[in-house]
Amino acid sequence: MSPNICWLCKLFRDDENGITSKLSLEEVLQWSQSFEKLIANKYGTIIYRTYLKTEHSEENIEFWLACEIYKKTASQKKRNAMAKKLFKDYIQPHAPKEINIDSPAREAITRNIQKPTQSCFDEAQKIVYMHMERDSYPRFLGSDIYQKLKLQTDRNDSLIH
Template sequence: MEHSEENMKFWLACETYKKSASRFIRISKAKKLYKTYIQPQSPREINIDSPTREAIIKNIQEPTQNCFDEAQKIVYMHMERDSYPRFLRSELYQNLIESLQLDSHT
């Protein structure tokens, strides 16, 4: 509902990426992460600052296991400070809590 699922998907994809042991697989996954989430106008472009984006572009040819760490931290902060609190206040979540409370009393 928030149209911020790209943040969660990016964060999870970074966790998978970090576990890539092979250099070949890491390069392939890094390019896919870039094309999907980092590249301007990409299908699921995440909201990160220009210096972070530029650092990723610079490192994408020989990506390390932590070349997306800064972007991942920024995305986590967005979720923690914005998306998650809104979700907790949402009608959907409030209805779920209410129904769980009713179920526990029966």
């Protein structure tokens, strides 16, 4: 059994990690209203990342979340170190978790990485967001992961009421 399938099995066993017991059906259904609602939710992000692992594209959500932390980092010294790590992990050619962005965005970051600003990854982050919203999010809504989660939370809600 693949590791992704094992994780999926665990996800739906309440005793293993308890995520489904912390969610209501209403909350899970809200995720289908917009991609923004999905990733604004702590558990939505966790479950969406699990789905992206099945597509071998979890680097997208990881990069997007890292950018959110990067933008909120006040210390210039910490931000410089984070910028170099983001560049090394996601931006440079053949990076271990290289994201799919266009050449102008990649080149702009490469030019500015020595003196990174708070917004130096914004364009790349927008591109990644758009890829997720347009490509993987619709597939996520039709996936077994999301469909089983709706059933599980519906059962949980029925037991409570």
